[in-house]
Amino acid sequence: MNQINSIQDEIIDEFAFFGDWMEKYEYIIDLGKSLPLIEEQYKNEEHLIKGCQSQVWLHADESEGKVDFTADSDAVITKGIIALLVRVLSGQKADEIAQADLYFIDKIGLKEHLSPTRSNGLVSMVKQMKMYGLAINAKSQ
Amino acid sequence: MEVTAQQAFDIEKIRKDFPLLEQEMNGKPIIFLDSAASSQKPAQVIDRLNDYYRTGHANVHRGVYQLSQEATTAFEEARELVRQFINAPSEKEVIFVRGCTEGINLVASSYGRKFINQGDAVLITAMEHHSNIVPWQMICEERGAELRVAPVNDAGEIDLDALYALLDERVKIVSLVHVSNALGTVNPVKAIIDRAHELNVPVLVDGAQAIPHTQVDVQALDADFYTFSGHKMFGPTGIGVLYGKEKWLEQMPPYHGGGEMIKTVTFEKTTYNELPHKFEAGTPDISGVIGLGEAVKYMQSVGYDNISRHEHELLSYATEQLKQIEGLRIIGTAREKASVVSFIVEGVHPYDLGAILDKLGIAVRTGHHCTQPLMARYEIPGTVRASFAFYNNKADIDALVAGINRAVLMLK
Incomplete structure (x- = not known):
């Protein structure tokens, strides 16, 4: 199993301890509050993914075929979910990022936040992360 | 004993007319406070749609057979209901469209191509919904005209002096919202229309948020165009109305070409049908129109006096309760407001x-709320909006708080 999936499984296990949505949301909100996810210099128009509801900034760095992601959002729940996505995808191999099946979001009961109708920038962010993976992988071939 | 309107309004009875209000969301009884986006439907409308499809469906204005004639009668009766509802002088001036957005696009495109030329201007306000901005931007760009925007003050009211200063002989049409979807402001459309008419400038009123709350009389307003959507007034989605004065509609070219809107077609030359059919190309949304007619009947049975009194109670109660929450700021504090917070x-x-x-x-x-320029005006990314219909009650507001x-x- 690749690392992406083992981290996803870890998160699923962690979330299994939560009794109800309140506890889950409190955890996500804590994640969103605690992490400085992106350097100020990258919080600009160039790195911005505009959603109707919330905004997301995403920056990618490449080293030796791996991609490091940093990201942020103006909404704290969105930011908490970003923290999970970054935990799963950052530092992984470009080709694995491009092909990742992010099943954990559904399994931990947060799929509504990754629905296109929410328009919170997260769907575009995941697409963008995979695009980086694809592009960096193509370049290294 | 005479039953007064006040006695006749029984909120619990009204709530029972709306099956969706008995549903759950995320395992909780639903508290529906988004009627400004789309209202729920009473059983009367749902049953009428069901009944129409089960027993009365055929295409309209075409068949010689009984079923088609009955469908046509039901369709045209609904037009008459809508005509009376807004007090339009003639059913020729009641055009069925998909919704308010299409109503505005129709006028922008058709009136615009006929009357807006290089160097002319269109006047809107800073509190417009995107649907009353973009169609005008498109036609202004196409015709080489200027889009003028009247500013809004901190309370969320149109700056009338500024609007009047922008209103000159170059303006070919004024298009503004009756009730703001994002702020709830009720605009003084009658005064603006009168002022525009002094310069012979016609006015389109976007009535999407007004019609669910306020009695609209297009003749009293003297509006040249008035448009609204069925789904915000307890009717089906996908149907709306454009009222237009005959004198304008007659001069305007058709918007869409196709069946129904023609009188004769040859490859050399097509002549167009009479109003309102000239603007209703293709098979119309027959069930939508019939459902809309039923929604009109339903609203009339509740009565605008009751609706307005109940909703104003809800609005003041909500405003009062929300203000007690620390750090909460209401965006839109106009003197005249509809039930939107x-x-x-x-x-x-x-x-x-x-x-x-x-x-x-x-x-x-x-x-x-599809009002990005307005949010930019207040320098906020957006708001939370609670909007009330007459089927909401104080318990809904308590739950919100x-x-x-x-x-x-x-x-x-």
Whole structure:
């Protein structure tokens, strides 16, 4: 199993301890509050993914075929979910990022936040992360 | 004993007419506070649609057979109901469209191509919905005209002096919202129409948010165009109305070409049908129109006096209760408001608040409400908006306030 999936499984296990949505949301909100996810210099128009509801900034760095992601959002729940996505995808191999099946979001009961109708920038962010993976992988071939 | 209108309004009985209000969301009884986006439907409308498809469907204005004639009669009766509802002088001036957005696009495109030329101007306001901005931007770009925007003050009211200063002989049409979807402001459209008419400038009124709350009399307003959507007034989605004065509609070219809107077609030359059919190309939304007619009947049975009194009670109760929440700021504090409350809570993103309210079974709208320029005016990313229809009650507002308090505790 690749690392992406083992981290996803870890998160699923962690979330299994939560009794109800309140506890889950409190955890996500804590994640969103605690992490400085992106350097100020990258919080600009160039790195911005505009959603109707919330905004997301995403920056990618490449080293030796791996991609490091940093990201942020103006909404704290969105930011908490970003923290999970970054935990799963950052530092992984470009080709694995491009092909990742992010099943954990559904399994931990947060799929509504990754629905296109929410328009919170997260769907575009995941697409963008995979695009980086694809592009960096193509370049290294 | 005479039953007064006040006695006749029984909120609990009304709520029972709306099956959706008995549903759950996220395992909680639904508290529906997003009627400004789309209202729920009474059983009367749902049953009428069902009945029409089960027993009365055929294409209209075409068949010689009984079923088609009955469908046509039902369709045209609904037009007459709508005509009376807005007090239009003639059914020729009641055009069925898909909704308010299409109504505005129709006028922008058809009136625009006929009357707007290089160097002319179109006047709108800073509180317009995107649907009353973009169609005008498109036609202005095409015709080489200028789009002028009358500013809004801090309370969310149109700056009338500024609007009148922008209104000159170059303006070929004024298009403005009757009731703001994002702020709830009720605009003084009658005064603006009178002023525009002094310069012979016609006025289109976007009535999407007005018609569910306020009696609209297009003749009293003297509006040249008035458009609204069925789905915000307890009718089906996909149907709306454009009222237009005959004198304008007669001069305007058709918007869409196709069946129904023609008189004769040859490859050399087509002649167009009479009003209103000239603007109704193709098979119309027959069930939508019939359902809309039923929604009109339903609203009339409730009565605008009752609707307005009940909704104003809800609005003042909500405003009062929400103000008690620490850090909550109401966006839009116009003197005249419909039952819409937009707000932000200091240090809390509207998306986060909306996401938690959703889990509590409370449906509110969050975001920019398709009014990005207006949000930019207040330098906020968006708001949380609670909007009330006559089927809401004080318990809904209490649930909202409790929900916000709980969410803020989690988020702060």
